[in-house]
Amino acid sequence: MGYYKLSKTERVKTKQKEVIESLEILIIDDNEQITKMLSTFLELKKQKCTVANDGKEGLAIIKENRHDVILLDLAMPEFDGYAVIKDLEESNTLKDHKIIVFTASTITQEELDVLVDRGVHSYILKPIDIDILLSKIIETANS
């Protein structure tokens, strides 16, 4: 299994070279271990990362700066991912951003489809192989 994933990694690597040098990625997640790991990984992969550890902070950053891709956690205390989506929806700017919902919540396919219908770009379920995550981020940025 491990070897299989590694061969995928190689595919990702070649694909990555063809495309973009550096993406601006915003990570909104309350779990600091996750954000630390992701930013370490993405920076090693020559991407630019901004981290927000709660929804409110994330929303402020979204409104201030444009990002190529936003990784958004759903379950966060107080101001959660749904609240971020709702806020952007209310200001009619949800579709201006490429948001990937990144969640470990038990969420049904239908609920995910609803989010996509509302204007979220796509979704990734935790946990995920980081190389697949990167390829999805690149894919999203190029879409």
Place this chain on the structure above:
Amino acid sequence: MLSIKHTLFLVSGVSSFIIFYMGLVNFITSVDNSTGLILLIFSIFVAIGTLLATVSISKSITKPIEKLTQNMTKFSKTKKMSNKNKIKTNIKEIFELNENFENMGKTVEKTIEVQKEYVEKLKIMDRKKVEFSSMVSHELKTPLVPILGYVQMLQQEELLGKLNEKQKEAVDEIYLSTKKLERLIGDILTTQKLDLGKLVFDKENINISELLYGIIKEFELETTERKINININLSENLQIFSDKNRINQVFSNLIKNSIGFVSSNTGNITIGAKDSFNDVEFFVQDNGIGISAENQNELFKKFYQVDTSTSRKRGGSGLGLAICKGIVEGLKGKIWVISEENVQTTFFFKIPKKSIKISVPNKLK
């Protein structure tokens, strides 16, 4: 059917007539006219009296019984005792009958009340179970994200530097265990969803040949490494309208089991499908250690493992086959096993070519 009223009327009518008739005969044949007349008049009175008495007796019997019947019919419809239409009677048997009915009614009412409470409690428990399992799943999956992330970074030397052979081995072991844990969490969640009837199935047209080749590919590395022969037996190309990912999951679980139970170098696994009326019959066959008859019945139960020592070595969760069964039954199919110890084991599962989109029936446990 006979009614009490009619029977009583018939009996009293006949007896009144006999009394009257005897009086009449007596009157005609008697020598002394005045005595005969008195007897005739007396017999007429007795006859009329009998009839009147019958009417009143029949009323006092049938009225409360009719009322009781009405009350019973009403009760069987509403399951509620009403205070209206109370029965008043002096007849002991009917009084007791009514009393027993009222007691029974009260007991039934109480039982229904208790039942409702239980159903309510079960519903709450069901909801709590769902909440709990999603909470647990979220809490268990979250720390897996950084673990898996760092392990995968360590596996790529251009990211965190080159590891020596021993370190590499250690990291690979951590990776495999993390993946196993991830799968186990997934399995527990799937089982939970199956139990609660929350697993939803998608349907699409599936080309079975493509499906089978795709599945074999997933196991290629493992089977080549252990020199296990794995092949496909498919005589004709079939189509099925069902849930591709779930059928894939059943195959994966069965093949994983087979791989665990065959020996390296001589292991032989065949997967395939054939047409079977309205169904497609799939199978996974291996020449592994096999399953004894007594274990065959228990096999599909949750957390059932044939031999704990072998399964510990294989690292199974004991949920694989329970999940297979849940999925297959959710797709309106059937799963079974035929095995001869140390010779051959075949798992079969049948799925309707057009399985209806349904979720597994809610089992309240």
